Amino acid sequence: MEKNATYQLLAKQVKSLIEGENNPVGQLANTAALLHETMVWWWTGFYLVKDDVLQLGPFQGPVACYQIKCGRGVCGTAWQEDRTIVVPDVEQFPGHIACSSLSRSEIVVPLHHQDGRVAGVLDIDSKELAAFDEEDARGLEGIARILEECVLF
Numbered sequence: 001m002e003k004n005a006t007y008q009l010l011a012k013q014v015k016s017l018i019e020g021e022n023n024p025v026g027q028l029a030n031t032a033a034l035l036h037e038t039m040v041w042w043w044t045g046f047y048l049v050k051d052d053v054l055q056l057g058p059f060q061g062p063v064a065c066y067q068i069k070c071g072r073g074v075c076g077t078a079w080q081e082d083r084t085i086v087v088p089d090v091e092q093f094p095g096h097i098a099c100s101s102l103s104r105s106e107i108v109v110p111l112h113h114q115d116g117r118v119a120g121v122l123d124i125d126s127k128e129l130a131a132f133d134e135e136d137a138r139g140l141e142g143i144a145r146i147l148e149e150c151v152l153f
Contacts, residue, residue: 003135003136003139004135004139006038006139007135007136007138007139007140007142007143008139010034010035010143011139011142011143011146013034014034014035014143014146014147015150017030017031017034018030018031018146018150019150021150024151024153025058027147027150027151028046028057028058028147028151029058031058031147032046033060035124035143036060036061041061041124041125041126041131042062042102042103042125042127043059043060043061043062043103043123043124043125044059044060044123044124045057045058045059045123046058046059046111046120046121046122046123047075047120047123048119049079049117053067053068053069054067054068054069054070054075054076054120054121055067061125062102063099064099068097072095072097073095073096073097074087074090074097074123075097075108075121075123076097077095077108078108078109078110078121079110079118079120079121082110082118083110084107084109084110084137084140084141085106085108086106086132086133086136086137087106087107087132088105088129088130088132089104089105089129089130090103090104090106102127103125103126104126104129104131105126105128105132106123106126106132107123107124107132107140108121108123108124109121109137109140109141109144110144111144111148112148112153114148119148120153122140
């Protein structure tokens with residue numbers, strides 16, 4: 001199946017998994033599991049803004065960093081700049097935080113509160129270089145919009 005079609009199917013599955021539920025941790029956990037198992041990434045999960053830092057949320061994959069400051073690493077930069085960031089080679093990203101030395105590329109998509117403030121980020125890592133592109137960015141941003149509609153951040 002082509003990538004765009006896969007993301008369209010994932011968007012439908014995410015919506016059906018989380019719509020009508022009122023358990024934000026469970027909604028994010030099931031979303032991380034669905035994305036991780038379908039796309040076979042190295043690490044798939046969420047960091048949520050709390051007490052002026054990104055704190056580790058539900059995820060799939062190896063152990064991860066507990067907290068990330070605003071502007072630090074790919075996640076903190078995506079939060080600070082409120083934009084999706086695609087990193088083909090994490091070793092080339094200034095200030096990259098290496099939670100795992102096996103991570104080679106990364107994509108981070110901001111999630112928003114209803115008032116527009118960043119509520120957290122969807123963070124995905126791959127063991128492959130250049131694993132993510134603009135098609136991934138569009139697909140994951142679409143999934144982020146579904147989460148923003150259905151999850152009480």
